[in-house]
Structures are given as C-alpha cells and as structure tokens.
Amino acid sequence: MSHIYSNEFFDYIDRGARESAVRLIRCLQTWVKPDSVVDFGCGRGVWLSEWSAAGCPDIAGVDGDYVDRERLAISPDAFFGKDLTQPVDLGRRFGLAQSLEVGEHLPHEASSSLVQSLTAHSDLVLFSAAVPGQGGEFHINEQPLSFWQGLFEAQGYTAYDCLRPKLFSDGAIEPWYRYNSVLYANAAAAASLPPEVLATKVAPGALREVGTFGWNLRKMIVRRLPLRTVTAIAQARASIVARSHRSN
Numbered sequence: 001m002s003h004i005y006s007n008e009f010f011d012y013i014d015r016g017a018r019e020s021a022v023r024l025i026r027c028l029q030t031w032v033k034p035d036s037v038v039d040f041g042c043g044r045g046v047w048l049s050e051w052s053a054a055g056c057p058d059i060a061g062v063d064g065d066y067v068d069r070e071r072l073a074i075s076p077d078a079f080f081g082k083d084l085t086q087p088v089d090l091g092r093r094f095g096l097a098q099s100l101e102v103g104e105h106l107p108h109e110a111s112s113s114l115v116q117s118l119t120a121h122s123d124l125v126l127f128s129a130a131v132p133g134q135g136g137e138f139h140i141n142e143q144p145l146s147f148w149q150g151l152f153e154a155q156g157y158t159a160y161d162c163l164r165p166k167l168f169s170d171g172a173i174e175p176w177y178r179y180n181s182v183l184y185a186n187a188a189a190a191a192s193l194p195p196e197v198l199a200t201k202v203a204p205g206a207l208r209e210v211g212t213f214g215w216n217l218r219k220m221i222v223r224r225l226p227l228r229t230v231t232a233i234a235q236a237r238a239s240i241v242a243r244s245h246r247s248n
Contacts, residue, residue, distance in 0.1 A: 016174040017043075021050035023173050024181065027166050028126065029054060031197050034095025036060075038121050040114065041084060041102025043067065045074035056095075062088055085110040088117040097122035101176050103129035103148065104139045111141065115151040123189035125157065128180035131209050133219030135230045145180065149207040157184040159202040160193070164210055179211045 025047075035058060037051045042061030052059055052074070061074055065081035072079055082088045085106055097118045106114060118125045132142045149159050160183045167178035182202075185193060211219070222230060 017046045018050065020173040020177045021047045022054075023170060024163065024167065024177055025050055025054050027163060028183075031162065031194050032096070032124065032192075034124070036094040037096045037098065038062065038090065038094045040088065040097065040099040040118060041105070042074075042079070044072050045079065047098070047100065048078070049073040058094075060090065060094070062090070084114060084117075087113050087120075090121060092121070094122045096124050096126060098126035100126070100128045100181070101130060101136075103127075104134070104136065104142045106141055108141050111143070111148075112151055112154075115148070115155060119152070119155040119157060119186070123186045125152070125184040127152070127182055127184055128177060130176060131180065131219065133221075133223035134176060135218075135222040135225075135233070137231050137235055138227075139230065140227065145182065145207045145209060146205050149182075149202065150205065152184045153204055156186050158186075158190065159184055159207050160197050160200045161202050161207065162197045162200040165200075168210065175211065175215055179209070179215065182207065 034056060037048065037056050037058070038060045039045070039048050040062045042048055042063050044067060045059075045061045048059040048061050059074060060078050060080065062080045062082050062084070064083065067079070067081070069076050069079065080088075080090060084102065099114065099118055103111060103114055118127065127148065129145075129148055130136060130139050130142045131144060134142055152159065162183055163181045164179065167173055167181070170178060183197070190198065209216075225233075
C-alpha cells in the first residue's frame with residue numbers, strides 16, 4: 001500500500017472501535033457464535049481482542065507490516081503482516097471472516113481481491129466499508145454498499161441485513177459500523193442461520209445506505225471536497241482526538 005497509517009491514526013480508530021466491537025459482537029452472537037475469527041485489516045487487533053473476550057478461542061489478524069507489533073491488542077503470534085491489495089492465503093478456514101472499514105483504503109482494482117480473500121477463509125463474512133461521502137484518511141475507494149454486495153454475490157455469498165436495524169439507534173457504536181455492517185453467507189453457512197437472520201435476506205443489488213438526516217447531510221457535503229482536503233481534515237481530527245484521549 002502506498003499510504004502508511006501512523007500510530008496516531010490507530011489511536012483514533014481504536015478509541016471508538018472497542019466499544020463498537022463489544023456491542024456489535026454481542027448483537028451478532030445472539031445468532032451465530034463462531035469458534036474462530038479472522039480479521040482482514042485488523043489494525044492493532046482491537047476487534048479481535050473483543051472477540052476473544054466474548055469467548056472466541058481462536059483469532060487471527062491480517063494487516064500491513066507497518067503496524068507496530070509493540071502496540072498490538074492481540075498476541076503477535078496471531079498477527080500476519082500482509083499486503084491487502086494482493087490475495088491472502090493463511091492456509092485454513094475460520095468460523096467467521098471480517099473486514100470492517102478497510103475496503104475504502106484499498107485501490108479500486110483491489111476490491112475483488114479483498115472479497116476473494118475473505119470468502120476463501122470462511123463461509124460467513126462480516127463486512128463494512130465506507131460509502132461515498134463518508135470521509136476519512138486516504139479513503140480512495142468509497143463505494144455504495146451494493147457495489148460490495150455484487151462482489152460477494154459473484155463468490156456465491158448472499159447479503160443479510162440483520163445488524164443495521166438492531167444497531168441503528170445505538171449511539172455508543174461508531175456510525176460507520178452501525179450503518180454499514182452487513183452479514184454475508186454462502187449456502188453452507190445459510191443452512192445454519194436462524195430464521196430471524198434469513199428473513200433479512202437482501203435481493204441482488206438492493207442493498208441501500210442508511211443513516212440519520214445529519215449523517216446523510218454530512219456525506220453530501222464531503223462528496224464535494226477533494227480527497228486531499230478530506231484526508232487533511234481527517235488527520236487533523238484524529239490528532240486532536242488521540243491527543244485528548246492520551247491526556248485523560
């Protein structure tokens with residue numbers, strides 16, 4: 001990857017990720033309880049540490065070699081430094097593969113590769129990625145949710161919109177997780193999903209964005225700004241929030 005994400009970036013991301021992870025995992029575990037989870041684009045592994053705390057005994061994280069091993073939230077043995085713009089093969093499958101707010105950081109041409117890496121490792125995938133106008137540091141590939149839905153469909157995976165209605169009003173979860181998180185399953189995984197989840201099946205190409213009026217207004221404004229400006233704003237905000245958090 002051409003853009004290197006700093007410790008300050010991860011300080012900012014981790015601040016909101018932990019509480020979001022606790023609450024989203026709790027919701028997902030009412031339907032499925034994977035005994036192993038792999039996270040593509042795991043950063044320092046905060047989400048994986050919460051999967052472990054929730055009772056998942058087997059975790060693995062994949063991200064760029066630039067991630068500081070001294071600041072991982074998981075064992076270094078569970079971290080695999082890989083280039084996510086290229087196909088990844090860990091040589092095994094997991095009960096759940098996830099990638100949360102990562103696809104927007106990869107070049108457009110790497111989109112299919114990311115989805116293929118996820119589906120190569122599990123029958124069940126938890127996925128979210130930034131939509132157009134969401135904004136953030138080096139968001140070079142913001143896409144409609146239906147774009148990713150199409151890539152998963154090409155691999156034989158169906159979208160189930162079970163999480164977003166449950167999480168929509170939970171302000172303790174960062175908006176990008178509660179508005180973008182979708183569960184994907186192939187036929188083998190779907191056979192084990194409960195009726196409540198199966199009832200949320202989304203027709204091909206029909207996955208739509210959700211959000212409050214304020215969130216949608218924000219996206220409309222950000223869409224009009226140059227990428228360089230959006231990245232600069234995101235970096236400045238991350239710096240302020242991370243420094244404030246460290247001083248508390």
